[in-house]
Amino acid sequence: MKKIEYSAIKGNSLGYYGLLGGLGLLMLIGLLAVWHMEHQGHWVTGMNNQIVWGMPHVFAVFLIVAASGALNVASVASVFRKEEYEPLARLSGLLAIALLAGGLVVLLLDLGRPDRLIVAMTYYNFKSIFAWNIILYTGFFAIVGIYIWFMMDHNMYKFKKTAGMAAFVWRLILTTGTGSIFGFLVARSAYDAALLAPMFIVMSFAFGLAIFILVLMASYHWSGRELGDEIVARLRNLLGVFIAAVLYFVAVYHLTNLYITEHHGFEKFILMEGGSYTKIFWIGQIILGGLIPLALVYAPGVKNCRKTLSLICALVILGGLATMYTVIIAGQAYPLQIFPGYEVTSSFFDGVVNDYTPSIYEIALGVGGVAVSLLIVAFVIKVLPFLPKSLADSK
Amino acid sequence: MSANKSKVAVNNSRRAFLSKTASTAGMITIAPGVLLHQVANAKPDDQPISEKVRWGMLIDTNKCEKGCTDCIDACNAEHSLTDNGRPESDTQYIRKVTLRDKSTGHELSLPLMCQHCETAPCVDVCPTGASFTRKDGIALVDKHICIGCRYCMMACPYKARSFVHEAVKNQTLSAPRGKGTVESCTMCVHRVDKGETPACVEACSKGMHDAMIFGDLNDPNSKISKSLAQYGGKQLRADLQLNTAVRYRGI
Incomplete structure (x- = not known):
């Protein structure tokens, strides 16, 4: 295989500074939203005592799940020895770190007491999967950071495969942990399922790869570097497999619930009678986020069309957000089954499907987190040699 | 607010038992000008x-009367839970739930x-261990190490917890x-x-409903x-x- 030459992008164009400025502005708006939410208290958001996790968590969990998926390209190269992916490994690691950072910023800034970060870092309840996640996130930064260092340092290059393997195992555990945040909850009908952990891993493959492809194509297009059809076609096919796998897991999850009488009420809610939640599931998650991009991946005539691929990736990302909305918000909207066999009413919204209207502040915080991720990538590829000078097809 | 709020006779058998073991109430001085009332039959700190x-x-x-809110009113007063006019986000420690049996219509x-x-x-x-259970079974939140992640609210099967969505007013010391x-x-710890x-x-009890009994589940002689x-x-x-500490009869 020919030697790969990496270099930092020039990043002195008006467009580049415009990009940084735009992302910075989104980040600033996010921070202002946080200031407002924290100063006033969470009553200014759409979240309440029924829907306790809202839009910030949709964005945060999406970014965290996508982070481990973004590392996949590097893992394919180092763990599964596919040399064609090797030139993309550095960017894959960087994007993984950046997405995780963006997700964690959102998660942290939505806390009731974000000023107590030090408490979260020093007090651990080891039975809590959330506490384990804090360790997993911190470890992910460290391991992927070391992996990137080994990839970039000639003296350490010989340990690259070991670091790549460690990062691969760690990212699987990390997403198992993220899925288990919901999987370990016995209280609610939507959760309490071991399937959620592997389902989150498969989702991470799809969401992470979709973001990776978009970032790759944008950075090569804007920096005027060559990106060959060969590598893009490989990524596109891989994405197709992942989208299909996500649909498979979602089908198994719902089929299992449909078989179990106890869960019929919840399935009826999600699949048929849940109003906006049902629409977001069918239109957002299944049709726009799954079936259409899957059909487009394998559609004849647009095989090497970059615009179609961009659309596919955008749809997968949109579907990912819809999936998180369904899992997190719809999962809470369905009432707790405390009194099976009874119709329940109370002053505390027992027995009713809970409404949720996200506030502009929550959306601003979520978008701010995305901006943080992209800002990190845009800045780092300017100062360090992350991108190969050319990814043209091998002759 | 005074640490030893008005004591109203409640559970007679328990009160009788406690009065036997009670020593006389005294007062101790912990600092010049600061007085603490030492309550009879209190667990020493x-x-x-x-x-x-x-x-x-x-x-x-x-025995629980439909529409009666005596317990809720007392709880709100005891903990100074204020109504901000936002039922979706206002705190409720206790709520009255009305149940209607789908098959029989019994309410x-x-x-x-x-x-x-x-x-x-x-x-x-x-994640931080802010949620904890005391040895005597009372589940509490350590407000000093709660980071406000609300994972406990996701996990509670009874929707028992509230998040403090806005600044609190008129807090009680207790x-x-x-x-x-x-x-x-x-549990009014x-x-x-x-x-x-x-x-x-x-x-x-004061409202003559007597629908609630409080006591020690470990003591076979408690009411x-x-x-x-006897009745389950x-x-x-x-x-x-x-293994909940709150039990219900008649459901």
């Missing part, structure tokens, strides 16, 4: 909480609050609250530690244990096997 005791409640839904009403589970999901999931942290029924009964139970032994009582979501 330097004594650890004993696991020999398991505080619990038995609620007889047959009943009951107060629902933290069930003080022995193996509480809120305690399991709390029941501190804090914006950005999670809270729930404390500040009263229980002084040998008193929770405010809701006291109010229910609650005797009543449970159910746990909510018993399928989860959380």
